Amino acid sequence: MTAAPTTRAALHRRRANPTLVTTVLALTGTIVALQQTLMVPLLPEFPTLLHTTAEDASWLVTATLLTSAVATPVVSRLADMHGKRRMMLVCLVLQILGSVLGALGGTLAVVVAGRALQGFAAALIPVGISIMRDELPRERVGGAVALMSATLGIGSAAGLPLAGLISAHTSWHALFWVSAAMAAAMLVAIPLVVPESTLRTPGSFDGVGAVLLSLALVAFLLPVTKGSHWGWTSETTLVLAVASVVLLAIWVPWELRTRTPMVDLRTAARKPVLLTNLASVLVGFSMYGNMLSTTQLLQLPERTGFGFGLDVLQAGLAMVPGGLMMVLLSPASAAITRRWGGRTTLITGAVVLAGGYVLRVFLVDHLWQIVLGAMLVSAGTAIAYAAMPTLIMAAVPITETASANGLNSLLRAVGTSSASAVVAMILTTTVSRVGGVALPTLDAFKHIFWVCALAALVSALVAAFLPSARPSPVSSRGRARAEDEDEIVVAGRVTATGVRPVRSAVVTVIDLDGDQVDWARVEPDGSYAIVLPGPGDYVTVTAADGWEPHSEVVHVSGTHAQDIDLGDRLQLAGQVTADGLPVPGALVTMTALTGQVSGATRAGADGGYVLPLSTHGRHVVTAADPSTGRTGSVGVTLTGVERRVDLDLGPAPRHTKPDQQPTDQQPTDQHAAAELAARATT
Known part of the structure; x- marks a missing residue:
């Protein structure tokens, strides 16, 4: 490895207040969860308010789901390439535009368009988690990530009573104005508090891959969310399902061959990333079943013999303890990760999640039992959700944390969407007539609890096969950065005989204590970029099929560039x-x-x-x-x-x-x- 004139400046970040950064980013995550649930309580009223059918009114939820699924991986990839804070601001602007459009709209088409723009806010959470890794001291990352993950729970829980409170005292338009005001507040706070990270992923944006993935996601999620209305064996459902499979079959080879893929499937196929993402789908499924089943169980009329007859506001208030449980347990989940590693945290959360559902099968007689069961499930969700970003960030290059977290968030959304379809199917097929109206039976809810418990147990089994990791959430990144040190980006090219790029090479950096600091897969032009916690001596190991491995101890004291020559091919x-x-x-x-x-x-x-x-x-x-x-x-x-x-x-x-x-x-x-x-x- 030879030193070359600098081609990329070292990373010199302005110092940020860790508490303020964590608070602002966590509030941003809460806004995301809020705007996803604010519309749900009023869905039964929207057919009358917008002069449409109940099926068409469901597009107010479906549009947001589809946009968020498409936007999350795309925005996360752009964040790695062009700046994380910049893309957060873009998402907030789109959320404000969508909220204003929905508030002013009086027709279904306009309101659905506004809800679709609001869906871009879903990318704020994975990008925000990546900013935490870049900007916070090492010892603060685990707790901050756990809190950010917990905001999904408290935001979803608070959205129900807030929607009921707003709708009881003003018109439905106020729901959009509230969403716009909260997004505008964050649009001001983020530039003031959160610095822009200069970590960048080299290469160009994979437009073809983004379009193929977006079309595949839409073709998959539409039948999942609309299958109960269209019919699971209807022509539309089956055609879209087949189209999603075909599009994915085209997308995967494209991503493997393209120079700068939308999703690095080779990294995603690594055992820690693959298993964590698979567990995320199952945990997302299990988590969402809790909210859907509990709110409906609380609002069923008392004449069913097991319902509680609560209104929207009362049911929402009953869900708040579960949301608070997620926030209160975020420090505990971070402590488990620091002490025993992310794998143990994920397994623990999944087991608690499954245990909570098993108890819910038997705790159905009193309101306090329903609230307690929901709290236990929320506790398991909080612990499991906190571990996922930690495991992902420890297994991918630092310059790709946003896109990797974006894929993980997308797969969690796939889990929640699947849960919505399964819960709807169970509640509409296991029914009895009460007063001439078909209502779900108590057995329907118990079936949901058993299915969600099974999903949680399978996720624990998947997590058990994760490789052992060091306890700290970022310990695999090597030594902690000193308070007076800035992270340093080292960039260069890997070539054969100094000319031809070696595209298959992987560069790994290890500190002198034997801890992995970072790694990078070489781009098609031979370029790479790695992030070091500060000045010092490091061991670099470069390997590629067909070439002799190359290793070297290098001293990094500041602005630095390193080119690596692997010589002639074996x-x-x-x-x-x-x-x-x-x-x-x-x-x-x-x-x-x-x-x-x-x-x-x-x-x-x-x-x-x-x-x-x-x-x-x-x-x-x-x-x-x-x-x-x-x-x-x-x-x-x-x-x-x-x-x-x-x-x-x-x-x-x-x-x-x-x-x-x-x-x-x-x-x-x-x-x-x-x-x-x-x-x-x-």
Whole structure:
């Protein structure tokens, strides 16, 4: 590794007040949860208010869901590329525009358009969590992330009574004005309190990948949310479901081949990221079932024998203790993570979540039992949700934390959307007639509790397979940054012989205590960027299939750039012979055991050949002499070390039928060998 003139300045951030940053970002997360639930209590009234049908009125929720699903990964990727605070401000402006549009609108189309713009606010949470990692001291990150995650619970719980209170004293337009006012307050507070991180992901935006992913998400979520209205086996539902599968089948290969993918699927496929995301879907499913079932159970009429007959405001107030539980437990979840690691925190949260649902099956007789059961489920949700961003950020490059958290948030939303569909299906199929009206039975709610408990237990099982991690939420990033130190961005290029970029390379940085500081996958042009906690000595390890690994101890004292030269590609070499004589012009190929040809060349005048070293694993090297038809094969296991493999060709093949004997005009194997030797001598 050689020092080069600086191409990227070190990161010098203005000092931010950690408490103020945490408070403002947490309030922003609360606003996101609030604007998602403010409309829900009034959905039964919107058909009358907007002169439409109940099915069409449900688009007020569906539009926000679809926009948030599309916006979260796109905005998160743009945040990594162009600035996290900048994209938060863009989302807040769109939320304000949508809120004003909804407040002024008097028709369904206008209000739905406003709700769609409000959906962009969903990206504020993953981007805000990434800002916390960039701006807060290491010891404050875990608690801040836990609090940010808890805002989803308290915002959702507070949205119900707030909507009831507002609608009881003013018109429904005020719901949008309240959302606009809260977003405007954050639009002022964020530039004043939150500094802009200069961490950037290099490359260009993957527009094709963004469009394909957006279309696939819409095609998936529409039948999930509308299937109960359209019919689960209707033509529209089935066509959209098939379209989502086809679009994803196109999107995945595109992301694997494109130079700067929308979602780095290779990173997403790493075991810690993949398992955490899978657990997130299940926890999101389990969490949302609590809110949907509890509010309906509380509002069912008392004549059912198990309902409590509460109005919207009373039911919302009964949900507030659960939201407060999430906030109160956020320090506890952070402490578990610091002491035992994110895996233990996620497992603990999922087990508490499942236990809460099991208790809810039996605690259904009194209002306090319903509230207690909801609080226990919220407690498990708070613990589990706090662990997910921590696990994700510890497993991805620092310059990609926003996009990785965005994908995680998207998958949680997939879980909640699926829960909404399942809960609706159970509540509409397990019914009894009370006073001539079909209402859900108590068994319907118990079925929901069992299904959600099972989802939580499966998420705990998935989390158990996560690799062991160091206790601190960012301990895998190496030593803590000193108070008077700024993080330093080190950038450079990885090349072969100083010219050709090595696209498959991965650069890992380790401190002298053996802790991983950061890692980066090299971009197609060979560039990379890593983030160091401050000046000091570090070990860099660069590896790529087909090249000798490169390692070096480097001293970083400030503005720094490092280019890495991996030299010549490793080679597989040898000689092709027949009866001890070289075979010039022989075709030499290397094939993987899966059947793909990974290299081919011709032997030189001395029978020698050279092939670039292929990926690790078992391969077959084959040589063939086209003039005689003689071949030879050798199985080899490649381990990233140069190999020499000589091949001696076997006898010439017989070109006779099985029942045909050799004649004077049909030379035997010995005659063919003699002719080959004479030709080679000549």
